[in-house]
Amino acid sequence: MTTALTHQDWLDRAARIEIATGLFIEGQYVSALAGETFDSVNPANGAVLAQMARGKAADIDRAVASGLAAWRDGRWAKQAPRARAEVLLQWANLVEANSEELALLETLDMGKPISDMFNIDLPEVLKTIRYFAECIDKIEGVVTHTDASALHTITHEPLGVVGAITPWNYPMLMAVWKLAPILAAGNCVVLKPAEQAPLSCTRLAQLFVDAGGPAGVFNVVNGMGTEAGKALALHMDVAKITFTGSTAVGKLLLGYAGQSNMKRVALETGGKSPQIFMPDLYDFDAAVDRAVGGIFDNAGQVCNAGSRLLVHRSIHDRFVARFIERAAALYQPGDPLDPATTLGPVVSQTQRANVMAKVQRACEQGATVALPVPGSTRPLTLPGGGAYVPMTLLTHVTQDMAIVQDETFGPVASVQAFDTEAEAIALANDSIYGLAASVWTADLKTAHRMSAALEAGVVWVNCFGDGDMTQPFGGYKQSGNSRDKHKDSLLSYLQTKSTWISLV
Numbered sequence: 001m002t003t004a005l006t007h008q009d010w011l012d013r014a015a016r017i018e019i020a021t022g023l024f025i026e027g028q029y030v031s032a033l034a035g036e037t038f039d040s041v042n043p044a045n046g047a048v049l050a051q052m053a054r055g056k057a058a059d060i061d062r063a064v065a066s067g068l069a070a071w072r073d074g075r076w077a078k079q080a081p082r083a084r085a086e087v088l089l090q091w092a093n094l095v096e097a098n099s100e101e102l103a104l105l106e107t108l109d110m111g112k113p114i115s116d117m118f119n120i121d122l123p124e125v126l127k128t129i130r131y132f133a134e135c136i137d138k139i140e141g142v143v144t145h146t147d148a149s150a151l152h153t154i155t156h157e158p159l160g161v162v163g164a165i166t167p168w169n170y171p172m173l174m175a176v177w178k179l180a181p182i183l184a185a186g187n188c189v190v191l192k193p194a195e196q197a198p199l200s201c202t203r204l205a206q207l208f209v210d211a212g213g214p215a216g217v218f219n220v221v222n223g224m225g226t227e228a229g230k231a232l233a234l235h236m237d238v239a240k241i242t243f244t245g246s247t248a249v250g251k252l253l254l255g256y257a258g259q260s261n262m263k264r265v266a267l268e269t270g271g272k273s274p275q276i277f278m279p280d281l282y283d284f285d286a287a288v289d290r291a292v293g294g295i296f297d298n299a300g301q302v303c304n305a306g307s308r309l310l311v312h313r314s315i316h317d318r319f320v321a322r323f324i325e326r327a328a329a330l331y332q333p334g335d336p337l338d339p340a341t342t343l344g345p346v347v348s349q350t351q352r353a354n355v356m357a358k359v360q361r362a363c364e365q366g367a368t369v370a371l372p373v374p375g376s377t378r379p380l381t382l383p384g385g386g387a388y389v390p391m392t393l394l395t396h397v398t399q400d401m402a403i404v405q406d407e408t409f410g411p412v413a414s415v416q417a418f419d420t421e422a423e424a425i426a427l428a429n430d431s432i433y434g435l436a437a438s439v440w441t442a443d444l445k446t447a448h449r450m451s452a453a454l455e456a457g458v459v460w461v462n463c464f465g466d467g468d469m470t471q472p473f474g475g476y477k478q479s480g481n482s483r484d485k486h487k488d489s490l491l492s493y494l495q496t497k498s499t500w501i502s503l504v
């Protein structure tokens with residue numbers, strides 16, 4: 001997908017856009033019961049975009065009750081699988097037809113370049129919905145081999161009402177990675193989007209209803225994590241919580257499940273992904289370009305961002321020099337509404353301050369800022385007061401530094417030199433995280449050996465971030481306990497029933 005609109009066109013549309021501010025419950029927009037709101041702020045310029053309804057526990061109760069009623073009367077789960085597939089396919093068509101509005105909402109809300117919305121987010125949203133729609137009537141059960149006195153079937157049934165809690169870095173896409181398999185499996189859902197990016201997901205729910213989805217099946221409650229999110233995770237009528245977000249909040253959710261109804265908890269959490277560059281890599285320039293993209297796409301606000309660059313000592317200095325040169329060539333900071341912009345602000349001034357504080361701390365511990373080049377004359381385009389963080393590369397870092405161990409979630413990479421393969425693997429695996437990793441080498445045996453040794457749910461060889469819907473996405477260790485994408489994620493929103501029928 002591309003946008004033919006100019007910067008001025010997008011500015012004009014932004015000035016005219018109408019924002020739906022309500023919660024979306026039982027097929028319609030409603031105010032929060034307590035009447036409270038919170039501001040949605042454009043991180044590119046600090047402007048308040050809208051006062052959004054601030055859902056709390058009572059609103060979660062209302063949304064879950066709506067989902068439960070829809071679940072119990074079977075208005076979705078009991079439809080023929082093909083009929084549900086047709087609704088999801090029509091939903092995707094409506095998302096596509098409304099892509100300019102949805103792209104604009106998301107760009108205004110979280111500062112993502114409008115071109116990224118068309119190159120990445122929207123195509124992936126569409127692929128996800130269509131993939132799971134097509135899976136619906138391919139789910140099959142089993143008749144097991146028993147003796148002639150019985151018939152035994154193993155079948156898969158939806159769970160009921162699922163709660164989804166999602167982050168702000170790809171607001172619609174992270175939500176749809178949950179919503180599409182949840183709905184395809186026949187469940188009802190209450191979605192709690194991130195409070196930093198609340199504009200787009202209620203529109204997704206409206207479009208689901210416009211596509212023929214029954215009211216009450218897909219509800220959205222915007223609000224704070226500690227209010228609406230916590231209430232959803234503690235709710236006694238929610239069968240499963242599926243979450244993408246930080247590791248710290250993921251741990252809280254496991255606790256909430258234990259304090260309430262022992263609901264299932266699926267977690268996709270943080271990352272600190274290493275990229276290992278072996279001395280024999282066959283296309284040095286292409287590898288460096290992917291290293292640059294691996295950390296600066298989406299201003300580094302990517303769970304699998306390649307934030308730890310491990311480079312063989314023999315190519316380290318050349319790698320750093322090339323990385324600096326290519327970052328300037330490949331990324332254009334600017335107004336996210338300008339289609340030429342490829343690097344926007346981070347999501348908020350709070351996030352900017354967090355990221356800058358982590359860089360500052362690393363420097364106090366001995367790291368060197370190689371990018372932005374000290375004394376560089378290349379001006380950074382910073383539209384009025386935006387939450388921009390410069391593309392940053394840190395050298396002279398050590399494994400014990402927080403910048404190497406902790407997730408930064410901004411456009412900041414560190415680079416470390418290694419001498420041996422064993423050392424590279426040890427550095428890569430020395431992390432509480434295990435979401436993704438990559439290895440760059442021209443040798444097939446090295447590639448196999450190292451990808452097997454890497455403790456990560458996703459390993460890329462001679463690429464970074466590649467994949468399609470057949471790729472299960474999720475982490476080892478404290479990066480999570482579940483997988484999005486792939487048809488297995490649909491199975492994770494189903495439960496297994498064994499039916500033993502006596503034939504005597």
Ligand code: NAD
Pocket residue numbers: 165166167168169174192193194195223224225226228229230231233244245246247249250252268269270271302303304407409435473474475479480
């Ligand atoms: P976050 O954990 O702060 O918030 C995520 C969601 O949880 C938000 O909707 C928030 O309101 C909610 N929340 C916060 N506190 C809560 C509580 N006590 N109870 C219930 N809900 C609560 O994360 P974020 O800052 O929005 O997103 C960034 C994080 O997401 C990063 O750590 C990133 O790595 C992770 N992420 C992971 C993946 C993945 O697939 N593994 C993908 C994208 C982002």
